[in-house]
Amino acid sequence: xxxxxxxxxxxxxxxxxxxxxxxxxxxxxxxxxxxxxxxxxxxxxxxxxxxxxxxxxxxxxxxxxxxxxxxxxxxxxxxxxxxxxxxxxxxxxxxxxxxxxxxxxxxxxxxxxxxxxxxxxxxxxxxxxxxxxxxxxxxxxxxxxxxxxxxxxxxxxxxxxxxxxxxxxxxxxxxxxxxxxxxxxxxxxxxxxxxxxxxxxxxxxxxxxxxxxxxxxxxxxxxxxxxxxxxxxxxxxxxxxxxxxxxxxxxxxxxxxxxxxxxxxxxxxxxxxxxxxxxxxxxxxxxxxxxxxxxxxxxxxxxxxxxxxxxxxxxxxxxxxxxxxxxxxxxxxxxxxxxxxxxxxxxxxxxxxxxxxxxxxxxxxxxxxxxxxxxxxxxx
Amino acid sequence: xxxxxxxxxxxxxxxxxxxxxxxxxxxxxxxxxxxxxxxxxxxxxxxxxxxxxxxxxxxxxxxxxxxxxxxxxxxxxxxxxxxxxxxxxxxxxx
Numbered sequence: 215x216x217x218x219x220x221x222x223x224x225x226x227x228x229x230x231x232x233x234x235x236x237x238x239x240x241x242x243x244x245x246x247x248x249x250x251x252x253x254x255x256x257x258x259x260x261x262x263x264x265x266x267x268x269x270x271x272x273x274x275x276x277x278x279x280x281x282x283x284x285x286x287x288x289x290x291x292x293x294x295x296x297x298x299x300x301x302x303x304x305x306x307x308x309x310x311x312x313x314x315x316x317x318x319x320x321x322x323x324x325x326x327x328x329x330x331x332x333x334x335x336x337x338x339x340x341x342x343x344x345x346x347x348x349x350x351x352x353x354x355x356x357x358x359x360x361x362x363x364x365x366x367x368x369x370x371x372x373x374x375x376x377x378x379x380x381x382x383x384x385x386x387x388x389x390x391x392x393x394x395x396x397x398x399x400x401x402x403x404x405x406x407x408x409x410x411x412x413x414x415x416x417x418x419x420x421x422x423x424x425x426x427x428x429x430x431x432x433x434x435x436x437x438x439x440x441x442x443x444x445x446x447x448x449x450x451x452x453x454x455x456x457x458x459x460x461x462x463x464x465x466x467x468x469x470x471x472x473x474x475x476x477x478x479x480x481x482x483x484x485x486x487x488x489x490x491x492x493x494x495x496x497x498x499x500x501x502x503x504x505x506x507x508x509x510x511x512x513x514x515x516x517x518x519x520x521x522x523x524x525x526x527x528x529x530x531x532x533x534x535x536x537x538x539x540x541x542x543x544x545x546x547x548x549x550x551x552x553x554x555x556x557x558x559x560x561x562x563x564x565x566x567x568x569x570x571x572x573x574x575x576x577x578x579x580x581x582x583x584x585x586x587x588x589x590x591x592x593x594x
Numbered sequence: 595x596x597x598x599x600x601x602x603x604x605x606x607x608x609x610x611x612x613x614x615x616x617x618x619x620x621x622x623x624x625x626x627x628x629x630x631x632x633x634x635x636x637x638x639x640x641x642x643x644x645x646x647x648x649x650x651x652x653x654x655x656x657x658x659x660x661x662x663x664x665x666x667x668x669x670x671x672x673x674x675x676x677x678x679x680x681x682x683x684x685x686x687x688x
Contacts, residue, residue, distance in 0.1 A: 226658060258597040261672045265663075338642040338683035340623070359641075362598075366641040369625045411598050414638065414646050437597055438659045466652035467638055473645060475628040571672045580672055 234443035235271040241450035248275030251402040255283035256409030257572020264581040266439040279544035286312045286570035288491040293384045294318035295521040297356040301331035308334040308342040309356035312570040320524045346379035354513045358384045365476045368483035382513040385502035396428040405449040406432045410464040417472025421460045429458040436464040493539025538565035548575045598640040599680035620684035642683045
């Protein structure tokens with residue numbers, strides 16, 4: 215076990231954590247069915263659950279599934295293909311580090327870079343813009359991330375970006391994909407834990423219509439181990455009482471209305487359109503694309519992107535056995551994947567969930583490979 | 595990437611604030627924060643932008659997680675790496 219794994223059980227307040235654990239146990243008992251399955255949609259939640267070893271103290275009958283909460287992982291192959299095609303046409307691409315190795319239909323951006331294409335890693339859209347300002351050539355920022363990150367991209371476009379700067383948007387919008395998961399025929403999800411910082415922007419009121427329509431409770435939670443445990447306890451309470459409601463357990467960052475100014479910035483620049491999320495489905499309104507007013511900064515409209523030549527190559531054969539999609543839909547876990555930790559590792563990923571530091575497989579691999587200690591007990 | 599990073603505002607110059615992140619001084623943009631921000635306030639930041647002024651009563655609780663994670667020595671810690679990435683996403687002080 216690595217350092218992170220060894221330190222996994224360190225809580226700031228072990229006594230309260232133990233209290234929360236027995237509260238969860240009691241609530242699951244009162245629900246009286248098993249398993250009780252809830253889903254979170256945030257890579258940082260999964261990192262915290264893994265980092266602090268929370269699954270070891272969850273009740274045996276409680277299943278906490280990571281859904282499509284990793285924006286890099288749900289970036290679809292044709293979106294990667296667009297970036298690769300641009301790079302291979304000699305256009306300079308800047309993007310977040312995690313996007314480099316996400317497999318496209320035939321190649322990743324890292325492959326293109328190794329073959330001589332100009333690909334730069336940046337930590338933020340602002341850095342990409344600054345880089346463009348220093349250059350005499352076109353620079354395309356391959357933008358990924360959920361609404362929280364898309365706001366930053368929007369704010370940069372509302373400033374005065376240099377004329378050689380444009381955006382290839384793979385930004386995604388979380389609320390619509392929750393509808394998709396809730397409507398999947400085999401879904402077992404009885405409640406959602408919503409990501410604290412996405413809700414900082416959107417406000418928790420955004421989930422009210424979802425709750426009304428699907429009769430599934432949503433609890434907004436923070437990232438402290440105790441925040442997550444408290445969020446889960448609230449969620450189980452709502453499941454037990456059959457109260458489909460929205461609860462805000464992260465009031466220090468989240469309000470009902472959210473950050474109005476950020477919402478204005480976001481929707482001034484982006485519009486939601488339907489599109490495929492890798493491994494999940496076509497998600498109506500799930501993709502964020504630039505509005506017509508910003509067409510001059512839209513790489514899709516500025517360049518003629520020809521991805522067809524990439525499609526002549528067969529996808530790598532191992533990808534056929536990749537179950538990233540099922541993992542993100544919550545119907546499989548990394549430990550049920552035949553590639554996990556064998557042919558598919560962080561240094562040599564087959565699926566996108568092993569690429570991104572927010573992907574379920576990458577997180578489980580990093581923190582010891584088998585995070586659900588309860589499964590281990592069962593097998594023993 | 596969803597975690598963000600809290601920091602203490604040292605100075606405000608128009609729509610840019612100089613913020614102290616656990617001893618590192620960087621510039622962040624204030625374009626999208628929805629409350630006036632003053633020196634001494636704590637703000638939650640994501641990819642170089644302040645997204646929320648943290649209510650003063652909540653600051654201590656918010657910082658605790660980060661202090662605990664940054665104290666971790668393991669370079670493999672994904673959450674700690676995320677926090678360092680968020681700090682790197684802000685601008686070098688001019």
